[in-house]
Amino acid sequence: MSTPRPRRHDPDRRDRIIDACLDVIAEHGVAGTSHRRVAAAADVPLGSMTYHFDGMDALLREAFTRFADQVATLAERRMAAAGSLEEALDAFAANIEEDVFGTQRDLVITHELYTLAARRPEYRDITTAWMARTRATLEPFVDSTTAVLLDAMNEGLSIHRALHQHSPRPGLAREAIARLVRPAL
Amino acid sequence: MSTPRPRRHDPDRRDRIIDACLDVIAEHGVAGTSHRRVAAAADVPLGSMTYHFDGMDALLREAFTRFADQVATLAERRMAAAGSLEEALDAFAANIEEDVFGTQRDLVITHELYTLAARRPEYRDITTAWMARTRATLEPFVDSTTAVLLDAMNEGLSIHRALHQHSPRPGLAREAIARLVRPAL
Amino acid sequence: MSTPRPRRHDPDRRDRIIDACLDVIAEHGVAGTSHRRVAAAADVPLGSMTYHFDGMDALLREAFTRFADQVATLAERRMAAAGSLEEALDAFAANIEEDVFGTQRDLVITHELYTLAARRPEYRDITTAWMARTRATLEPFVDSTTAVLLDAMNEGLSIHRALHQHSPRPGLAREAIARLVRPAL
Amino acid sequence: MSTPRPRRHDPDRRDRIIDACLDVIAEHGVAGTSHRRVAAAADVPLGSMTYHFDGMDALLREAFTRFADQVATLAERRMAAAGSLEEALDAFAANIEEDVFGTQRDLVITHELYTLAARRPEYRDITTAWMARTRATLEPFVDSTTAVLLDAMNEGLSIHRALHQHSPRPGLAREAIARLVRPAL
DNA sequence: AATGAATGAGACTTCATTCAT
DNA sequence: AATGAATGAAGTCTCATTCAT
Numbered sequence: 001m002s003t004p005r006p007r008r009h010d011p012d013r014r015d016r017i018i019d020a021c022l023d024v025i026a027e028h029g030v031a032g033t034s035h036r037r038v039a040a041a042a043d044v045p046l047g048s049m050t051y052h053f054d055g056m057d058a059l060l061r062e063a064f065t066r067f068a069d070q071v072a073t074l075a076e077r078r079m080a081a082a083g084s085l086e087e088a089l090d091a092f093a094a095n096i097e098e099d100v101f102g103t104q105r106d107l108v109i110t111h112e113l114y115t116l117a118a119r120r121p122e123y124r125d126i127t128t129a130w131m132a133r134t135r136a137t138l139e140p141f142v143d144s145t146t147a148v149l150l151d152a153m154n155e156g157l158s159i160h161r162a163l164h165q166h167s168p169r170p171g172l173a174r175e176a177i178a179r180l181v182r183p184a185l
Numbered sequence: 186m187s188t189p190r191p192r193r194h195d196p197d198r199r200d201r202i203i204d205a206c207l208d209v210i211a212e213h214g215v216a217g218t219s220h221r222r223v224a225a226a227a228d229v230p231l232g233s234m235t236y237h238f239d240g241m242d243a244l245l246r247e248a249f250t251r252f253a254d255q256v257a258t259l260a261e262r263r264m265a266a267a268g269s270l271e272e273a274l275d276a277f278a279a280n281i282e283e284d285v286f287g288t289q290r291d292l293v294i295t296h297e298l299y300t301l302a303a304r305r306p307e308y309r310d311i312t313t314a315w316m317a318r319t320r321a322t323l324e325p326f327v328d329s330t331t332a333v334l335l336d337a338m339n340e341g342l343s344i345h346r347a348l349h350q351h352s353p354r355p356g357l358a359r360e361a362i363a364r365l366v367r368p369a370l
Numbered sequence: 371m372s373t374p375r376p377r378r379h380d381p382d383r384r385d386r387i388i389d390a391c392l393d394v395i396a397e398h399g400v401a402g403t404s405h406r407r408v409a410a411a412a413d414v415p416l417g418s419m420t421y422h423f424d425g426m427d428a429l430l431r432e433a434f435t436r437f438a439d440q441v442a443t444l445a446e447r448r449m450a451a452a453g454s455l456e457e458a459l460d461a462f463a464a465n466i467e468e469d470v471f472g473t474q475r476d477l478v479i480t481h482e483l484y485t486l487a488a489r490r491p492e493y494r495d496i497t498t499a500w501m502a503r504t505r506a507t508l509e510p511f512v513d514s515t516t517a518v519l520l521d522a523m524n525e526g527l528s529i530h531r532a533l534h535q536h537s538p539r540p541g542l543a544r545e546a547i548a549r550l551v552r553p554a555l
Numbered sequence: 556m557s558t559p560r561p562r563r564h565d566p567d568r569r570d571r572i573i574d575a576c577l578d579v580i581a582e583h584g585v586a587g588t589s590h591r592r593v594a595a596a597a598d599v600p601l602g603s604m605t606y607h608f609d610g611m612d613a614l615l616r617e618a619f620t621r622f623a624d625q626v627a628t629l630a631e632r633r634m635a636a637a638g639s640l641e642e643a644l645d646a647f648a649a650n651i652e653e654d655v656f657g658t659q660r661d662l663v664i665t666h667e668l669y670t671l672a673a674r675r676p677e678y679r680d681i682t683t684a685w686m687a688r689t690r691a692t693l694e695p696f697v698d699s700t701t702a703v704l705l706d707a708m709n710e711g712l713s714i715h716r717a718l719h720q721h722s723p724r725p726g727l728a729r730e731a732i733a734r735l736v737r738p739a740l
Numbered sequence: 741a742a743t744g745a746a747t748g749a750g751a752c753t754t755c756a757t758t759c760a761t
Numbered sequence: 762a763a764t765g766a767a768t769g770a771a772g773t774c775t776c777a778t779t780c781a782t
Contacts, residue, residue, distance in 0.1 A: 029304055031216030034755060047764040050757060108303045115300040118293050118347040119214050127348040148345070148353070149338075149361050156341030160333075162303040163312040168333075176334050179365050195746085219772060232747045235774055380767085399674050401586030404751060417768045420753055481673040485666040488717040489584055497718040518715070518723075519731050523704075526711030530703070532673040533682040538703075546704050549735050589776060602743040605778065746779080754772070761764085 014052050017042045021063040026105045030060065030112050064113045064123070068130040071106065079137035088141040089181060093174040096154050107162050142181060149180045195229075199237050202227045206248040211290040215245065215297045249298045249308065253315040256291065264322035273326040274366060278359040281339050292347050327366055334365045380414075384422050387412045391433040396475045400430065400482045434483045434493065438500040441476065449507035458511040459551060463544040466524050477532050512551055519550045569607050572597045576618040581660045585615065585667050619668045619678070623685040626661065634692035643696040644736060648729040651709050662717050697736060704735045 020042035024033045035049040035056065053059040075095050082088035117123040131151060138147040153176050160168060205227035209218045220234040220241065238244040260280050267273035302308040316336060323332040338361050345353060390412035394403045405419040405426065423429040445465050452458035487493040501521060508517040523546050530538060575597035579588045590604040590611065608614040630650050637643035672678040686706060693702040708731050715723060 026304075029216070029300070031214070035757085036755070045764055047758095047766090051763065056756075104303075108300075111296070111300040111303040114344060114348060115214065115293075115296040118296040119211075124348055131345070131348070145357070145360065148357070149364070152341030152345055152361065153334075153338060154341065155344045156337030156339065159299060159340045159344070160316070160337055163299060163309055163316070172330070172333070175330070176337065176365070179334070179367065180361070182364060198745090220774085221771075230747050232749090232775095233745090236746065241773070383766090396674075399586070399670065401584070405753090406750075415768050417753095417755095417770090418766090421767065426752075478670075478673045481666070481670040484714060484718060485584070485663075485670040488663050488666040489581075494718055501715070501718070515727070515730065518727070519708075519734070522711030522715055522731065523708060524711065525714040526707030526709065529669060529710045529714070530686070530707055533669060533679055533686070542700070542703070545700065546707065546735070549704070549737060550731070552734065590778085591776070600743055602745090602779095606742065611777075743780100743782085745781090747776105748778100749776085751775070752773090755768105755770085757769100758767080759764100760766090 013042075013044060013048065017044060017049070017052060017059070018063050018066055020044075021059055022067055022109060023105075025060075025063065025112050026108045029108075030116055033060070060116070061123070061126070064109075064116070064126050067106075067109055068113070068126050071110075072130050072133040075134060076137055082141075085141045085181075088138070089177050090174070092138065092150060092154075093177055096157055096173040097170075107158065110158070111162060146181055150177060153177070153180060198227075198229060198233065202229060202234070202237060202244070203248050203251055205229075206244055207252055207294060210245075210248065210297050211293050214293075215301055218245070245301070246308070246311070249294075249301070249311050252291075252294055253298070253311050256295075257315050257318040260319060261322055267326075270326045270366075273323070274362050275359070277323065277335060277339075278362055281342055281358040282355075292343065295343070296347060331366055335362060338362070338365060383412075383414060383418065387414060387419070387422060387429070388433050388436055390414075391429055392437055392479060395430075395433065395482050396478050399478075400486055403430070430486070431493070431496070434479075434486070434496050437476075437479055438483070438496050441480075442500050442503040445504060446507055452511075455511045455551075458508070459547050460544070462508065462520060462524075463547055466527055466543040467540075477528060480528070481532060516551055520547060523547070523550060568597075568599060568603065572599060572604070572607060572614070573618050573621055575599075576614055577622055577664060580615075580618065580667050581663050584663075585671055588615070615671070616678070616681070619664075619671070619681050622661075622664055623668070623681050626665075627685050627688040630689060631692055637696075640696045640736075643693070644732050645729070647693065647705060647709075648732055651712055651728040652725075662713065665713070666717060701736055705732060708732070708735060 017038060021033065021038045024037050024041050028037065033056070036046060038059070039046045039049050049059075053062070078091045078095055079088060082091045113123070113127065117127045134154065135144075135147045135151050138150055142150070153173075157168065157173055157176065202223060206218065206223045209222045209226050213222060218241070220231060223244070224231045224234050234244070238247070263276045263280055264273060267276045298308070298312065302312045319339065320329075320332045320336050323335055327335070338358075342353065342358055342361065387408060391403065391408045394407050394411050398407060403426070405416060408429070409416045409419050419429070423432070448461045448465055449458060452461045483493070483497065487497045504524065505514075505517045505521050508520055512520070523543075527538065527543055527546065572593060576588065576593045579592050579596050583592065588611070591601060593614070594601045594604050604614075608617070633646045633650055634643060637646045668678070668682065672682045689709070690699075690702045690706050693705055697705070708728075712723065712728055712731065
């Protein structure tokens, strides 16, 4: 009979599907993310998909929510270690250059989320919350306008990184931050 | 019976398809851009699509190329009118706040392009050329590092605009620009 | 209105499709064998086709494999009954004249297979295996060169039968066989 | 303006199309032979196709007719040089082994024709005439039954050649012919 | 006489979802 | 609770043919 898929009792299958969904998004874009592909990536029967999730949209929401949370958490940890303005700005620069968009995968997923949110307001709670957390990590150290500008620069530089062949010159992020944070005269 | 489509001889049909494609992208995203939808939007028979374009990809390329060119041209015109550093920076701020992402439509299309380019290198020539033109408008006035940072801020602020419910406070772009342009001491 | 197809649970649907495929090949040729036609012939929804088979090619392979197997099995049975050289050669002649290409349908399908295999090597395992089985039925009775020649004559006469208006004169196959089998001097 | 295809006045364009059609048949089979592909292969505008030929069928008929004529003519020339039975049989063997199916291209086209004729009687005049010419080359030397059998063996051996990986052992055709031609006792 | 443009039919395939088991 | 089978809609693309020029 050739072992007919013995699975059964597979907790964290739901989790696995969400992770697989992010992989598929990174590879094929939201456009190319189908139940079939995610099921294959998660090694889960197709019928499982609509059993666990109400539809593609529900799955996308969960996937992007998890992604944003993971990235934001990492950023928070980095920033939490900073004891001074100087250290905070260094940490923020490191975030830009290393963590957040360190991998092409994360960068692609981020853009897929932005694009989805740009067109469909119902996804904006995810991006809004994410950006709020990012700014919150800065607010112990700088005023609110500066925090907004630093976050904008964060986005801007990572777009450049995504869309250029050659990497930006090292230190660019730190330089941008230095200019944006006006020294008290 | 609804006139059985007598058309024939329809010059600039190709052009019309490209414009319709941008409309469809704005409304449904690249994900939702199908031959059918574009054909309907351009009021053209379905068979026309693959007659004029080698496939969806070729059409997307042409559409995004046209879009980027239009937006860049507009920016160039604005900047060309500037006679001093001050005027140039004002114009650049106006670009950010009014033109480029003045409409939700343009903003959505821009993000769709960025997302596509992030995942698929073969679209990056479009974004690279666009950014180069944007930077070139600045370079009569500021050094090259500053130009890069201003362009990054341009992107960053427009992302924020795209992804937030409430508009940013007026003057934010101008403030950001002022901080990034180092005054000659 | 016409009952909206309540089907569901239709085991051996896969089998039915394969049989229908052979019918379609016989009527329209491989050239004219489309998912649509086979689906209609098997009374199965179009979507069923690519659900059960990876594509037209996979379906053709299965269909031709089944066909070759059926024909070869029939030939083997006939030959197995032979107890002497004489009986074996009579049986082989009967094969040529009656069974194998007895019907126009089988003959057409055979040629479609040959043609496909001539152009595309990946189908040659089917024809090679079929011919090997045919020769194997002869080898208890004649040497290997003679077996090859008898098989070739088998093919040659059936081509003639396929491509001529008038049937060949009866007994021609038996005569050919007699000449090819060298009497031990 | 980039030379807008200066053609005009292109005699033997019709001829060129027919030859191109045979090339396309060899590569893609009758199934894959479309106006478009033939037009491309002949470097002729698409509109030219239905201008010169009444449809695919008319073109196929002309192409196969030309092909059969060429092959038959070659065989006739070879046989015409024979002065004795021995020489004639040698020439016939050479035909089988070298000319007729010397190239995979010719072999494939031949099978495409046979298959078409097997299913559609209106093509059988081509095959019937071809075979008649082949037999006619033999009839100065052997009786009519023998001529039929030799021709059948011709077909049979070439099928084997088409459908096997390894070439048949050299001399097989000559051996087959020797057996079929009964020595006058 | 010749052809580029046009188009509706139909090819294969992928899909989200439903449902009997 | 879980899933393999099923299916109609819609996707992209190719095609033979028509027709205005």
